[in-house]
Amino acid sequence: MKVTLKVWRQKDKNDEGRFVDYAADEVSPDMSFLEMLDVVNVGLVKKGEIPIAFDHDCREGICGSCGMMINGRAHGPGRGIATCQLHMRSFQDGDEIVVEPWRAQAFPVIKDLMVDRTALDRIMQAGGYTSAKTGGVPDGNAILVPKPAADEAFDAAACIGCGACVAICPNSSAMLFVAAKVSQLSILPQGQAEREARVENMIAQMDEELFGGCSNTYACEAECPKGISVRHIGRLNHELLRAKL
Amino acid sequence: MALESKIPEGPLEQKWSKHKFKMKLVNPANRRKHTIIVVGTGLAGASVAASLGELGYHVLAFSYHESPRRAHSIAAQGGINAPKNYSNDGDSVYRLFYDTIKGGDYRAREANVYRLAEVSGCIIDQCVAQGVPFARDYAGYLDNRSFGGAQVARTFYARGQTxxxxxxxxxxxxxxxxxxxxxxxxxxxxxxDLVVIKGQARGIIARNLLNGKLESYTADAVVLATGGYGNVYYLSTNAKASNATAAWRAHKRGAFFGNPCYTQIHPTCIPVSGDHQSKLTLMSESLRNDGRIWVPKQKGDKRKPKDIPENERDYYLERLYPSFGNLVPRDVASRRAKDMCDEGFGVGASGLAVYLDFASAIQRLGKDIIEQRYGNLFDMYKQITAENPYEAPMRIYPAVHYTMGGLWVDYNLMSTIPGLFVLGEANFSDHGANRLGASALMQGLADGYFIAPYTISDYIASNKFEAVSADAPEFKEAENSITAVINKLLSVNGDKTVDEFHREFGKIMWDYVGMGRTKEGLKKALTVIPKIREEFWKHVKITGNAHDLNTELEKAQRVADFMELGELIAMDALQREESCGAHFREEYQTADGEALRNDKKFSYVAAWEYKGAKQKQVLHKESLKFEYAKPSQRSYK
Known part of the structure; x- marks a missing residue:
């Protein structure tokens, strides 16, 4: 199959950026979207041009490196997938595909489709942990976790930190990302000691990084590659209120 | 230079505790005066950096990723072993030790493996305290499952995303x-590059990938936790950026390379779909707990799997290995799959696949239970192949997955360069010739949380450190040599991309230095590899420059190193005239086609010393002694 790409090219964070058209003429439906970009890039290098830069690594949907807006959708069409898990069989022969980086004030563009998501690490630094030091912890079975709680905590912990929730949100909010971590640790007994400080500090850092607030569009849940539910945002709000009272 | 493994004296079960007592300590007030560099922040790197930081050292941690959470440890699916014996099925530290030594086909150090088994229980406790949502039963206790190569349920897991x-x-x-x-x-x-001053590792040169600047960092000790080198084969289950450059450059500065030929092929990966394939996806081998592997009894049978009746299917692992069945170790499962396909029984369009069938498990346990256990793996399979494994069997084929070889380290995880420690997959230490499932996570975290923090402190306390500056001639020399290599790569301006070279090189490695190796094939590889390397330096094409973010330049340096390492892998495989674990030489097999070891001649660790670009690497041998787990022919029948 053949497709036409309209790809955002931007030399560095100071460059204005622009769309550039590329023809991908030998596309197999079994290729992943990133493999299709690989083929386009081989062509560009052979012509002496600079290949399209994009973040990627594991290519199996778990490292959270890849992420781009494809036809206005975070990680492209389909649900529950990262960009690396999108296959060209999701497109039709002759399609025009628009490819852009995540756009958010807190995610400055580094080059082309690569953005700086270190703001998410700084939110984690503000409190996304239990302060358990190496050694000096009880036996694993000394802390009982009811299965439903373990399952609910896992659902939240599955977040891969890709930033799709931020990219698709009209307010560029990182609420789902923050909620996932706060929720995981507020459900588990291990997270209780620092429960209040954690939610307050992580939210304060989120605001400082210039992420917006939540206005309940639920777009984040729809685009999350791990299907993390907005009910964790509900729990985040509950935790914040609880901490303030 | 003689290899000193520094294994402590005394009975096996007391070695580590006695050693811990003997090691020197650094006064808490003095720790912040010592800087330690940690390169790589996957499981081993992040755990050691955090633990050293908690102790009070001044730690500089480096990653080529934007965040430590991107490291490829993240992709491990199945689980982590620990002999907690929560299942009451007869597990013990000694049994995990024994299984690991046996699984590694008697090519690992007893003392290291015992220590690994000994500290592994603490890892589970540590992770639980951190809030890792391990699977639980309805009473709230930790749940366990069984895994390849073991007859007890000792594997802790968090769905398929452990x-x-x-x-x-x-x-x-x-x-x-x-x-x-x-x-x-x-x-x-x-x-x-690693910077060695007066015989001690004292710093590194790192390239800032955003602007191309070379940056020098000094320290009193350097820790490499940079993962394995499976991408030498181009197609592997490793992440795209996983590479051997840090380890290889340390090797060139004097760190011996241990057992490079031990590369593990994982039996349950999704088959290649075409030339565009950029990497392979592994399906956790925990699938083999409930999935049954089969091929049609009739060669080239093109019927749909559901149209092939039971009596026309060959469940070959169950037939050949009645007691372990589908749970034989990875190397055995991989070779049998290759045999079946080589003999023409393979399935799918390419004929390079076998079926992994869940129909009987779904019938027995119900779809819900299977979905709970493997839901994300089934989704992943469906996403990639557009086939539904709840309805039709998966197609699987072996792929390069893990490298047991790596930089040689002593019992303290220190390389042959004083002050250079190597952790996790980057070292060669604990898995012998073959790694059992759910052991990689265990080793990475054992090294990082519970071993290196002690041994690095001992090194710091036992040595004097003169002040060094990043302006020292050793740093300048290293920077200049890196700049020269980069400039050379950029000046070639040939006609073939880095990926094209890598793919071609990887094919040679897979064909001649892959699953079944022969003297002839390895010799052939050793004549072809230098040629393709020469081609690379004459014809590679890299656009862009050295002062920008330049992904092609990053890849080119890694591939150049892979092409040197690949040659060493072939040399190592050629000298090891036996089959053991994942290293299978066709000439050395039993009548049943099993790996035939030669303990008299090859019960050693091969440690290679770099002697310069034009010289042959020198082989050193560390002989292995087995006082507790006596070598026997592995049998999983």
Whole structure:
């Protein structure tokens, strides 16, 4: 199959950026979207041009490196997938595909489709942990976790930190990302000691990084590659209120 | 130079505790005066950086990723072993030790493996305390499952995303230390050289991938936790950026390379779909707990799997290995799959696949239970192949997955360069010739949380450190040689891309230095590899320059190193005239086609010393002694 790409090219964070058209003429439906970009890039290098830069690594949907807006959708069409898990069989022969980086004030563009998501690490630094030091912890079975709680905590912990929730949100909010971590640790007994400080500090850092607030569009849940539910945002709000009272 | 493994004296079960007592300590007030560099922040790197930070050292941690959470440890699916004996099925530290030594086909050090088994229980406790959501039963206790190569249920898991959850645990501990100021994390930096001053590892040169600047960092000790080299084969289950450059450059500075030929092929990966394939996806081998592997009894049978009746299917692992069945170790399962396909029984369009069938498990347990156990793996399979494994069997084929070889380290995890420690997959230490499932996460975290923090402290306390500056001639020399290599790569301006070379090189490695190796094939590889390397330096095409973010230039340096390492892998495979674990030489097999070891001649660790670009590497041998687990012919029948 053949497709036409309209790809955002931007030399560095100071460059204005622009769309550039590329023809991908030998596309197999079994290729992943990133493999299709690989083929386009081989062509560009052979012509002496600079290949399209994009973040990627594991290519199996778990490292959270890849992420781009494809036809206005975070990680492209389909649900529950990262960009690396999108296959060209999701497109039709002759399609025009628009490819852009995540756009958010807190995610400055580094080059082309690569953005700086270190703001998410700084939110984690503000409190996304239990302060358990190496050694000096009880036996694993000394802390009982009811299965439903373990399952609910896992659902939240599955977040891969890709930033799709931020990219698709009209307010560029990182609420789902923050909620996932706060929720995981507020459900588990291990997270209780620092429960209040954690939610307050992580939210304060989120605001400082210039992420917006939540206005309940639920777009984040729809685009999350791990299907993390907005009910964790509900729990985040509950935790914040609880901490303030 | 003689290899000293520094294995402590005394009975096996007392070695580590006695050694811990003998090791010197650094006064808490003095720790912050010592800087330690940690390169790589996956499981081993993040856990050691966080633990050293907690102890009070000044830690500089480096990653070529934007965040430690991107490291490839994140992709480990199945689980992590620990002999907690929560299942009451007869497990013990000794049994895990024994299984690991046996699984590694008697090519690992007893003392290291015993220590690994001994500390593994603490890892589970540590991860639970961090909030890792391990699977639980309805009473709230930790759940276990069984895994290949073991007859007890000792594997802890978090659905099919155990690596992710353990890495996020270590990452959160690292983020906590970063916030506390004891660890400084440097993102998007790639280590390109190790700096050795007066015989001690005293720093690194890292390239800032965003602007191409070379940066020098000094320290009193350097820790490499940079993962394995499976991408030497181009197609592997490793992440795209996983590479051997940091380890290889340390090798060139004097760190011996141990057992490079031990590369593990994983039996349950999704088959290649075409030339565009950029990497392979592994399906956790926990699938073999409930999935049954089969091929049609009739060669070239093109019927749909559901149209092939039971009596026309060959469940060959169950037939050949009645007691272990589908749970034989990885190397055995991989070779049998290759045999079946080589003999023409393979399925799918390419004929390079076998079926992994869940129909009987779904019938027995119900779809819900199977979905709970493997839901994300089934989704992943469906996403990639557009086939539904709840309805039709999966197609699987072996792929390069893990490298047991790596930089040689002594019992303290220190390389042959004093002050250079190597952890996790980057070292050669604990898996012998073959790694059992759910042992990689265990080793990475054992090294990082519970071994290296002690042994590095001992090194710091036992040595004197003169002040060094990043302006020292050793740093300048290293920077200049990196700049020369980069300039040379950029000046070639040939006609073939880095990926094209890598793919071609990987094919040679897979064909001649892959699953079944022969003297002839290896010799052939050793004549072809230098030629393709020469081609590379004459014809590679890299666009862009050295002062920008340049992904092609990053790849080119890694591939150049792979092409040197690949040759060493072939040399090592050629000298090891036996089959053991994942290293299978066609000439050395039993009548049943099993690996035939030669303990008299090859019960040693091969440690290679780099002697310069034009010289042959020199082989050193560390002989292995087995006082507890007596070598026997592995049998899983």
């Amino acid at each position: 690596g992710q959850q353990l890495l996020l645990g270590a990452y959160s501990a690292l983020m906590r230390q970063t916030h506390a100021g004891s660890v400084k994390f440097f993102d998007r930096r790639e280590m390109l």
